[in-house]
Amino acid sequence: MxxxxxxxxxxxxxxxxxxxxxxxxxxxxxxxxxxxxxxxxxxxxxxxxxxxxxxxxxxxxxxxxxxxxxxxxxxxxxxxxxxxxxxxxxxxxxxxxxxxxxxxxxxxxxxxxRTKVNCDDNGAEYVKYQVALYVAASKYLVPTLCTQIANEFEQMLGCLVLDGGFSGHLAQVVKHTYVVHAKAAAELRGPIVRLFASFVGAWITDDWCKQVLLDVPDLTVELVASLAGVSVVAEPQTQAEERTVAPGRRKRKPKSTRVTSSA
Known part of the structure; x- marks a missing residue:
């Protein structure tokens, strides 16, 4: 709209x-x-x-x-x-x-x-771009964009799963989310964990799946915890939330941006 x-x-x-x-x-x-x-x-x-x-x-x-x-x-x-x-x-x-x-x-x-993704190199690059876009939206406090991507991410991931199993394109996105952006894209880890948890058998039979679990140990830990009913996926913390501190807690000293104006 x-x-x-x-x-x-x-x-x-x-x-x-x-x-x-x-x-x-x-x-x-x-x-x-x-x-x-x-x-x-x-x-x-x-x-x-x-x-x-x-x-x-x-x-x-x-x-x-x-x-x-x-x-x-x-x-x-x-x-x-x-x-x-x-x-x-x-x-x-x-x-x-x-x-x-x-x-x-x-x-x-x-x-x-927005969620129509092909399981190819272009599709993988598009989903990786969505991860980077989420990180930028979180940093610059644009909640509508964060919510949009978080809600659509699982559907985009599903497009990178082949009938015969996982794909190298999905592996690229997982590593991009967990390794390149790490905590900055924490909210997007949940959909990845849920997707992998729905294909337990692939952990042993699918080569791409096995390799990703070896390359991204944080995902492996979160998967095991998920199946055990324990949540260890980091809760997303926006910059706005970081500024809201409960009474009695020490507030982190903020940074400031120094600027000059044409006025």
């Missing part, structure tokens, strides 16, 4: 300089954006704009900074530069905020096609 704001269909304004008052820069990519649109979907951007980018207690990209546009430019909009993020995931996150579904490569897909 297309996102609609006071100015109409938000997708029409994605990457558009019309009404743009901020530019988001990451990697080699630069996206013209609108503070109001970003703020309504992301608590990170909302708090950043409210505090003039002196952000405390929020996720901080390494050396993030606000860079004023050069004097010769007509626009006085500021530029926020984000570093150490997956460029495709960041682009996908911004596209989501504007009501679009980026496919992680070169285009956009319909809402009903």
């Amino acid at each position: 297309a996102a609609v704001g006071m100015i109409g269909n938000l997708a029409d304004y994605f990457k558009s300089p019309k009404y743009s008052d901020i530019t988001v820069r990451f990697g080699a990519c630069e996206v013209k954006a609108h503070k109001l649109v970003l703020a309504q979907s992301s608590d990170y951007f909302r708090a950043s704009f409210d505090s003039n980018f002196k952000v405390r207690g929020l996720p901080e990209p390494t050396e993030s900074q606000l860079v004023a546009d050069s004097p010769e430019q007509e626009s006085t909009a500021a530029t926020i530069e984000l570093k150490d993020d997956d460029p495709d995931a960041m682009f996908g996150l911004l596209a989501h905020i504007y009501g679009l579904n980026f496919n992680g490569r070169n285009g956009y897909i319909k809402e009903e096609d």
Whole structure:
């Protein structure tokens, strides 16, 4: 369903300089954006704009900074530069905020096609992109995107299971989730555990399955615990939850983002 704001269909304004008052820069990519649109979907951007980018207690990209546009430019909009993020995931996150579904490569897909995954290299890359997208959404506090991916992840995983057994493509996704992103994608471990638990016989007979269990010991532990009725899968903890501390508990000292503004 297309996102609609006071100015109409938000997708029409994605990457558009019309009404743009901020530019988001990451990697080699630069996206013209609108503070109001970003703020309504992301608590990170909302708090950043409210505090003039002196952000405390929020996720901080390494050396993030606000860079004023050069004097010769007509626009006085500021530029926020984000570093150490997956460029495709960041682009996908911004596209989501504007009501679009980026496919992680070169285009956009319909809402009903998000979980249609082929069991091939492209399919594996797409699901790995979804994992990276989840990590970015968690970091920049976009709960709608986190929920969307978490709800659809199990269905995407199922597309990577062949009639004859597991596939190397599924193995790639498992390693990407458990090893590359580790705790950052903790919520996505549950669907993987449930999928493997439903194919107990494959633990012994399927070569891909056996190899994954050897390569990813955390999955093996969580599988055994799952069958024993004990939950050891890490509970997801968003950046927002980390800032909510129960009385009497010591709160972690937050970082701050230092910036300069064109104002």
